[in-house]
Amino acid sequence: MKNQWPLEKEKTGFDPLGEYDRLMGEKCREASAWRFRTLLTMVANIILLVITGVSLTTNKTVPVFIMENELGELTYLGKYSKDYAAGKVTEKMIQAHIRQFITNMFTIPTDSEVLRNNIMFCYAALTKDSASKFTRFQKEDNPFDNFGMRVRRVQIESILALSDSSYQVDFWVTETLPDGGSEKVLKKRSVLTTTLMQPSEDDTNFNPAGIYITNFDVTNL
Structure with a gap:
């Protein structure tokens, strides 16, 4: 039957389910990396704001x-x-x-x-x-x-x-x-x-x- 998927992937050289799993895995890894970078950026910004606030309150010019x-x-x-x-x-x-x-x-x-x-x-x-x-x-x-x-x-x-x-x-x-x-x-x-x-x-x-x-x-x- 021509409309049936081949039972042996060696005959086609392409595995749709495997390719789907690979693509989804890459997307998940990219999403995880993006969330990590976003979280790291937020933490860095918070630390910078804290340092700036401390500097403004402590490092004042003394006449x-x-x-x-x-x-x-x-x-x-x-x-x-x-x-x-x-x-x-x-x-x-x-x-x-x-x-x-x-x-x-x-x-x-x-x-x-x-x-x-x-x-x-x-x-x-x-x-x-x-x-x-x-x-x-x-x-x-x-x-x-x-x-x-x-x-x-x-x-x-x-x-x-x-x-x-x-x-x-x-x-x-x-x-x-x-x-x-x-x-x-x-x-x-x-x-x-x-x-x-x-x-x-x-x-x-x-x-x-x-x-x-x-x-x-x-x-x-």
């Missing part, structure tokens, strides 16, 4: 205090601590903060991002009233208007403590054109009053110790 002298050398003053009552904010930190405030207030760099950060530092160091005064001061001598037209550098000559909270700063301001020509040098004096307060969340990046300037005046010498 430090540095002081720059007239030669541009930096002195490490210690890590920031929120324990104000224990006297963690030292006199050296306060004077370094004042030094940086005066420097940032008058400097006109060649990089606009540096200028922006300088101004942000100044506002983070001021109270509401002194910030308003600083804004008026900046309008009279807007560093953004002068940016690209002149370069201004600041050299601190001395910082004198007048009381527990007031300081006198004498400094030099050197102003040149971008090509280095037409130099102008002025000597100035600033008297500042400071206080320590818990910094706001917006101020912590630039003023983590909460050293605030409540008032300031600047005169030419």
Whole structure:
């Protein structure tokens, strides 16, 4: 009978049931391998998420205090601590903060991002009233208007403590054109009053110790 499957597979060279079993076996093995790879990928992603979460909660940047002298050398003053009552904010930190405030207030760099950060530092160091005064001061001598037209550098000559909270700063301001020509040098004096307060969340990046300037005046010498 021509429509009957051969009884002996040697005569045809093809075993349909055997081939079906082979194909199904391959599909099962492929499905198992796919499920294993999927499971492995899910486990790897979960581990990565856990590691990322731990990193975000533990590896946070710790602010430090540095002081720059007239030669541009930096002195490490210690890590920031929120324990104000224990006297963690030292006199050296306060004077370094004042030094940086005066420097940032008058400097006109060649990089606009540096200028922006300088101004942000100044506002983070001021109270509401002194910030308003600083804004008026900046309008009279807007560093953004002068940016690209002149370069201004600041050299601190001395910082004198007048009381527990007031300081006198004498400094030099050197102003040149971008090509280095037409130099102008002025000597100035600033008297500042400071206080320590818990910094706001917006101020912590630039003023983590909460050293605030409540008032300031600047005169030419």
